[in-house]
Amino acid sequence: MKIGIIGGGFMGEAFIKGMLNSKKFNSNDIIVIEINEKRLNVLKNYKVQISNTIKDIKNAEIIILAVKPQKLNKVLQDMSFYSNKNSLLISIVAGIKIDEIIHTSLHKKIARVMPNLPASIGYGTSAYITSADIKPKDEKKIQNILDAFSKVVVKVKDENSLDAATAIHGSGPAYMFLILEYIIESAKKIGINEHDAFNLATSTMIGSAKYASASNSNLQELREAVTSSGGTTEAALKILNDGRLKKIIEDAIFQAYNRAIELGK
């Protein structure tokens, strides 16, 4: 099965890495269309087929669209002269709706996917939605590709839900980085050096998330299990759980959700 990727930038490369590392795909299966000379040189390392002309998309059975939103319209117009209209389009382009992709590309089988940054190390989280013409066998192909770079894949019910998911997992890595930054800054103020603070904080975040996802207990039970009466955790939680942080996080997620809706208009 030939997979074409249009746009071999940051996310396009993440797809290539994920697919090759999964061993479900090999380099002969993949062709990347990229116009940036520097990126073409980087992509050569993966031994996939590379091309700087959209004509070479003609044999692809699955086409992954990984260009910036402002470039998509032109790419779809150019692509539609050469692409097989039965092929499956997987768009990771933020904010561009399925109807718009169908209208410009003349393809009918579309999946809109929102991956996130850890996809580049095979630890992504992806949410997706499909057009009405996607059949179960197409859906299997989509999931196969998403599984190559995602630990969790969630199918959402409509494009509004994709905007909502974007506010959680698409922007989510930035929220986690900010929390880690603040923890590290505080750690330094109580005498821990930056290197140790980084390792202690990042490892705690990874371990806690893995523990929570492997546990049968809910998050409140897990939190209570770490909190002994009169102890250090309780002292911290008296401040963290006084309602301000809850409100800040809720406001931030609502803002991200509203922005995702605005960008899609």
Ligand SMILES: NC(=O)c1ccc[n+]([C@@H]2O[C@H](COP(=O)([O-])OP(=O)(O)OC[C@H]3O[C@@H](n4cnc5c(N)ncnc54)[C@H](OP(=O)(O)O)[C@@H]3O)[C@@H](O)[C@H]2O)c1
């Ligand atoms: N980065 C993320 O964390 C993330 C997460 C979820 C979704 N996304 C979505 O993923 C898409 C790609 O993001 P990215 O960060 O990978 O962008 P990127 O690094 O800019 O990659 C896009 C690549 O496509 C090239 N390109 C532009 N026009 C082209 C054309 N006509 N034919 C072939 N290649 C072309 C660009 O070259 P030039 O630079 O020369 O234009 C660039 O190398 C975006 O739509 C974004 O919304 C990104």
